[in-house]
Amino acid sequence: MSRLRLVWRKTLNAIMLSLTGLAALAVVSVLFLILGYLIWNGGKSLNWDFFTKLPKPVGETGGGMANAIVGSLKLLMLAALMGLPIGLLAGVYLAEFGGKTFSFVVRYTTDLLNGVPSIVIGIFAYTLVVLPVKHFSTLAGGVALGIMVIPITVRSTEEFLRAVPVTLREGAMALGASKWRTIATVVLPAASGGIITGMLLALARVAGETAPLLFTAFSNRYWSDGWEQPTASLPVMVYTYAIAPYDDWHRQAWAAGLVLLALVLLANLGTRLALGRGTVRSV
Amino acid sequence: MSSAATIIERATPPESGPRALIRRLRHGDEVAHVLTLLFAASILLITSMVVYELWLNSHLSRAKFGWAFFRTGVWDPVFDHFGAAPFIYGTLITSIVSLVIAVPLGLAAAIFLSELAPRRISDSIAFLIDLLAAVPSVIYGLLGIFIVVPLMRTTIGPALINTLGYLPYVGRLFRGPNYGVGFFTAGIVLAVMVVPFIISVSREVLLTVPREQREAALALGATRWESTWKVVVPWARTGIMGSVFLALARALGETMAVTMVIGNDPKIAASLFAPGYTIAAVIANEFTEATGDLYLSALIELGLVLFLMTFILNGLARLLILATERGGGHP
Numbered sequence: 216m217s218r219l220r221l222v223w224r225k226t227l228n229a230i231m232l233s234l235t236g237l238a239a240l241a242v243v244s245v246l247f248l249i250l251g252y253l254i255w256n257g258g259k260s261l262n263w264d265f266f267t268k269l270p271k272p273v274g275e276t277g278g279g280m281a282n283a284i285v286g287s288l289k290l291l292m293l294a295a296l297m298g299l300p301i302g303l304l305a306g307v308y309l310a311e312f313g314g315k316t317f318s319f320v321v322r323y324t325t326d327l328l329n330g331v332p333s334i335v336i337g338i339f340a341y342t343l344v345v346l347p348v349k350h351f352s353t354l355a356g357g358v359a360l361g362i363m364v365i366p367i368t369v370r371s372t373e374e375f376l377r378a379v380p381v382t383l384r385e386g387a388m389a390l391g392a393s394k395w396r397t398i399a400t401v402v403l404p405a406a407s408g409g410i411i412t413g414m415l416l417a418l419a420r421v422a423g424e425t426a427p428l429l430f431t432a433f434s435n436r437y438w439s440d441g442w443e444q445p446t447a448s449l450p451v452m453v454y455t456y457a458i459a460p461y462d463d464w465h466r467q468a469w470a471a472g473l474v475l476l477a478l479v480l481l482a483n484l485g486t487r488l489a490l491g492r493g494t495v496r497s498v
Numbered sequence: 499m500s501s502a503a504t505i506i507e508r509a510t511p512p513e514s515g516p517r518a519l520i521r522r523l524r525h526g527d528e529v530a531h532v533l534t535l536l537f538a539a540s541i542l543l544i545t546s547m548v549v550y551e552l553w554l555n556s557h558l559s560r561a562k563f564g565w566a567f568f569r570t571g572v573w574d575p576v577f578d579h580f581g582a583a584p585f586i587y588g589t590l591i592t593s594i595v596s597l598v599i600a601v602p603l604g605l606a607a608a609i610f611l612s613e614l615a616p617r618r619i620s621d622s623i624a625f626l627i628d629l630l631a632a633v634p635s636v637i638y639g640l641l642g643i644f645i646v647v648p649l650m651r652t653t654i655g656p657a658l659i660n661t662l663g664y665l666p667y668v669g670r671l672f673r674g675p676n677y678g679v680g681f682f683t684a685g686i687v688l689a690v691m692v693v694p695f696i697i698s699v700s701r702e703v704l705l706t707v708p709r710e711q712r713e714a715a716l717a718l719g720a721t722r723w724e725s726t727w728k729v730v731v732p733w734a735r736t737g738i739m740g741s742v743f744l745a746l747a748r749a750l751g752e753t754m755a756v757t758m759v760i761g762n763d764p765k766i767a768a769s770l771f772a773p774g775y776t777i778a779a780v781i782a783n784e785f786t787e788a789t790g791d792l793y794l795s796a797l798i799e800l801g802l803v804l805f806l807m808t809f810i811l812n813g814l815a816r817l818l819i820l821a822t823e824r825g826g827g828h829p
Binding site: 224225227228231232234235236237238239241242243245246249252253256300301304305307308309311312313317318320321323324325326327328330331332333334335336337338339341342343346362365366369393394395396398419420422423424425426429430433450453454457458465468469472475476479480483484487 | 526527529530531533534535537538539540541542544545547548551552554555602603604606607609610611613614615623625626627628629630632633634635636637639640641643644645690693694697721722723724727744747748750751752753754758778781782785786797798801804805808809811812813816
């Protein structure tokens, strides 16, 4: 009887443990399925025109997404200009100056801001930038993405600053440097590799965001001059082309999807490998 | 570091008056402190401004519909009549479906990574899963439209209807016409999107369980699985709950992928295969077309509802994860 029970327990052990292995395998294989589908479908439709030409009018085949690529770069630049300084300095505060309670509140709020759905950030940017001037603009899209950059930058900056050994700070202070000089000339340079990596990851994440752009940067079938006009962007193009009823647009949606995914994954791969895994949390 | 700072502060005798102030400013510490403090405070400001703007701009809709907004199932822009019920229903149903799929899968994978796999393999798989979490949601939507929806129409849907559809009670969820788009399809796509978060957080929480717990269980004659399931997982359960809440918050607020596969039909249907709508999806689809202030205001109120739902869930999740990582699930 007890022998039977032992056999049962061992069998259950074997079954459950192999199921956990299968689960891990299944999840990882999804990544390769995604990569495979995009490379297969996107690779077929990607050509030089995609990078150099404007979208063709409805009904004509061909054309490219040059304006969307430039639009995405402009949006990312705005997001970086707005989000990175705020994130960096707030991170410095949390790691170097912060007291206990206020730091906890800031940290907690940062996590909550990070969890706000991107579409809600889009509404916020809309009410803030679009409503007063009554038209969509690149600037509004940049503001939306910039807000999303902040929380990720704060947390990674703080983490890397904390990883700088105390002895370095003490050394600088022992030489008579004031606190801010210690931070600016010793601590920040020591942590710069990690901080820059965190910033790149933050930008990579917002580069793929679609929802907050739908009613801020909107879209544009032509070039967008300056910062006051609506602009096309790669993620929004993937969306509009994928739900459109034209085969040629579907083809281009795959191509745009491949370019977008390649950008985002390469940025992630590069920065994470350069740094070693485990140092930057994705959530 | 703080000890070094106090030593230096004590070494300089305390001075008062404008000269001392100038000296401190020249050293710049106070300036740097205040400057960074302002930037840190700006995060609080931005977050509260989000709430304020949503509240302010949803005023028209709140004044007109009141609490009935949540009970009304009609969404009719032509007659300016707006109710949130179908969207709240759709948001909850798709999120629940995704969790039913993602939680067992994610927890199992996290157990494998923390308990079984050698550290090196575990780390590289976790790395790949982090990459999966980085895939933009519009890409999931693209694959959803062109891969999952056809698959659902031809293979998965009929298979479920012919098996689970015959069950008592639960069966009604799996009956009815199958268009390929709908709650269930959205749930599948969402499951794939949130599973990396469950794995990543659960794995970290499981790794914080003390080694002695496992060894004690094994020494008492438990099998590997028994020590994992009866000792390690219960120890980490608060953190695992946290990861599930985090995943739920993600699923509730996810926009693009859901918009592309749910069918965008504001109806409350019992069948999981019926097309539906979610809060995020209706905002994405109708915001730019919203003519009339009341229409826009109703959409913004939906945004406020979504914001509050995710805000509360995220708040709980963070607390649970903090509690586990600090003290373990047991007192």
